[in-house]
Amino acid sequence: MKQRLAIIVAMVAGFAGTGAYITFLAPHRQPAALWDGLKAGNTENGRRLFFAGGCASCHAAPDAKGEARLVLTGGLALKTPFGTFHVPNISPDDTAGIGNWTLAEFGDAVTRGIGRHGENLYPAFPYASYSRMTPQDVADLFAYLKTLPKSSHVAPPHELPFPFNQRWLLTGWKFLYLNDKPRVMLASSDPLVLKGQYLVEGPGHCGECHTPRDAFGGLKTDEWLAGGPNPEGEGRIPDITPGSKAIGGWSKEDIVNYLQTGFTPDFDSVGGSMVEVQQNMAELPKADLEAIAAYLKAIPAK
Known part of the structure; x- marks a missing residue:
């Protein structure tokens, strides 16, 4: 009886610890007010950020050339020591892409690594860098992406072994590595x-x-x-x-x-x-x- 009670107590403590870990360490969504009141997305600046961020390098179809690189169909396989990530479709397609996403949903993905449904995104998507982008630049990029061609292609799921396929573990990774602070301190104020x-x-x-x-x-x-x-x-x-x-x-x-x-x-x-x-x-x-x-x-x- 005592042994059973000890197991139950350990399980409850484990669940409570996991819940606290996810609740208190996880980065929360940006405040809704952050995206309210921004200027209408400037697609010219959005295009500049699109190329600065190299979006097509990952999100266009592999080996795409010319104008085809503006079709962000996804599908590129990124092989890493943690497994293979399949880059998603971020074209303005309503079903396969981000066509019916809100700016807040897009902004949370870009700056917090939080998916549309609240899931942790893998840092193969470099949100640990994009977290430094200003809200207006995020809005401008989003506006530009909405002008690009649609694609109905759906990328396959990631191929990750245990434990890397457990997204909740990324809560701890974000606690350690996700911030918007400068990477280096500069002597220059130029x-x-x-x-x-x-x-x-x-x-x-x-x-x-x-x-x-x-x-x-x-x-x-x-x-x-x-x-x-x-x-x-x-x-x-x-x-x-x-x-x-x-x-x-x-x-x-x-x-x-x-x-x-x-x-x-x-x-x-x-x-x-x-x-x-x-x-x-x-x-x-x-x-x-x-x-x-x-x-x-x-x-x-x-």
């Missing part, structure tokens, strides 16, 4: 550098590849942009801090030219997964590229 910080640390999510990760998949921010293993498992992503072998000797103008044209100062060309990133960056105004270059020259060297 508005151009701060603009670059926003683009790189926020919508550009450059650190998601260029910063090494710990055993739980969180970014090692003390090694910010210092390079590391490719998160998709093949090769290594270079260090892009000042003083690095990759771009440490480049001038700001060299960085801008590379992002515009894909050519390095010694006339080598962009390669690997950076090809699509550079193509996206080339769509940005030159002033944005200059801000990114200024930031990359201002961050601490590793």
Whole structure:
């Protein structure tokens, strides 16, 4: 009898602990007032953010070219040490995509990693970076996505082994790694550098590849942009801090030219997964590229 009672007490304590864990550690939805009163979405700025965020690189069909990259049909398989993630459809289709989502639902997904039905989203979707986006920029991006072609394609479910298929565990991951604080403290208060910080640390999510990760998949921010293993498992992503072998000797103008044209100062060309990133960056105004270059020259060297 005592043994049975002890088991019941342990089970109750376990359920209570799990409930407290989910309730108190989980990031809650943004306040509804955050999205109320925003200006109507500016699709021109939304297009800029679309390319800064590289949305097509993941959400367009694999190997899509030209205008087909604007059909955000999903389906790309992202292979990681935690399993394979299948990128969803975010076209404005009402059923397969986000056509009947509200701005608040979209904003919670982008900045809090919370799905439409309250579920935790996996950080293969880089909301840990997008959390730094301003509400108006999120609204502008949402407005632009609504102008793109619809697709009825439905991506297959993720292929994740236990325990990574347990979304509730992401509550703890978010507690450790999800915030909207700057990734690095800068000595410069130059508005151009701060603009670059926003683009790189926020919508550009450059650190998601260029910063090494710990055993739980969180970014090692003390090694910010210092390079590391490719998160998709093949090769290594270079260090892009000042003083690095990759771009440490480049001038700001060299960085801008590379992002515009894909050519390095010694006339080598962009390669690997950076090809699509550079193509996206080339769509940005030159002033944005200059801000990114200024930031990359201002961050601490590793």
